[in-house]
Amino acid sequence: AAGPGAGRAKVVALVAAAAVLVAAIVTGAVVLNRGDGTTEAKTTPTPTPASTEPTSDTPSPSASTSEPSADDPSVVVDELNGITLPLLDGWVRPENVVENDVVMTTPGTxxxxxxxxxxxHGKVISRTVTSNDEKSPEALAKGDISDAADAAYDRDLIDRRPYNGIESHQLVKQxxxxxxxxxxxxxxxxxxxxxxPGGYxxxxxxxxxxxSEAPVMVRFVFDAGxxxxxxxDMDRITKGIRPVGDADTGGGVGNSVGPTQ
Structure with a gap:
């Protein structure tokens, strides 16, 4: 049987082993201690997500190329009447124009x-017909042409006669x-x-x-000569009129601008 000395030896051995373990822990802490007095924690890096934005093969929405804006240099937008008119070479947006509803002019004066x-030398005017209840485009155009000619070549808004009045007119086509x-x-x-030289x-x-599909009247005023x-350009502009937001609409009944018999 083991005596009291053997028991004491086991206790001493256990105490020594514990002391060695504590020393190892302290040594590890000292090794990890930085020179700046802070302790660096060893952690497994957490992967950072590349982006929180959802990904998709579908392109993000952008402005439609068929829907002109006010900044589109190739068209003039008449929001009131829901149409766009092509701005051809030799035409500009109106500046310093007294008349209402002018959508484009020739450059200079x-x-x-x-x-x-x-x-x-040239103007294009777009307005909504509100003076009567007539809905027939034929009746409206035939009823407007005389007023359009007078406004363009007879008397202006302050009763002057810039061209000394109209002497005569001739029907070109309709x-x-x-x-x-x-x-x-x-x-x-x-x-x-x-x-x-007169004009057209x-x-x-x-x-x-x-x-409400109210009638629209577009007047063209072109100097002759x-x-x-x-x-x-009258035909080109007419052919190029489109509904706002639809650059491909065109054609249909009466697509010719030739004279009727």
Whole structure:
């Protein structure tokens, strides 16, 4: 049987082993201790997610290329009537224009050949018809052309006669035409004036494609002669009228702008 000395030896051995373990722990802590007095914790790095944004193969929404904006240099937007008109070479957005509803003009001005004033070689005007309850594009265009000619080449807003009045007019052509996918009607006159080369005036009527579909009247005023815009621009602008947000609408009944018999 083991004596009391053997028991004491076991106790001493256990105490010694514990002391060695404590020394090892202290040594490890000292090794991990930085020179700046802080203790560096060893942890397993947590992966950082690359992005919190959801990924998708579908492109993010962007402005439609078929929907022109006010900043689009190729068109003029008439929000009231829900249409856009092409801004061709040789035409600019209106600046310093007294008349209402002018959507484009030729660049620059010149001294009117009649009463003192400033004239332009070309204008396009777009307005909503509110003066009567007529809905027929043909009746509206035929009823408007005389007023359009007078406003352009007879008397201006302050009763001056920039071209010394209208001496005569001649019907150039008229007929049904598709405008912005709707059936419209146009009438074009050649106007002879007392001073200057005269000009061409066109009234184009068609129903709007927005709201109550109120009739829209687009007037074209082109000086004749070498300084006036190409007469073909009337046809190009007419053909290029589109509903706002639909750059591909066109064609339809009466797509020709040729004269009717």
């Amino acid at each position: 010149y001294t009117c050949p009649g009463d003192d004033g400033i004239c332009r 007929g049904p035409i598709a405008v912005a996918g709707r059936t419209g009607y146009f009438v074009r006159w050649r106007v002879k004036t007392g001073a200057g 005036v066109q009234s184009l009527a068609f129903p709007s494609s927005v709201g 070498e300084d006036g815009p190409p007469l073909a």
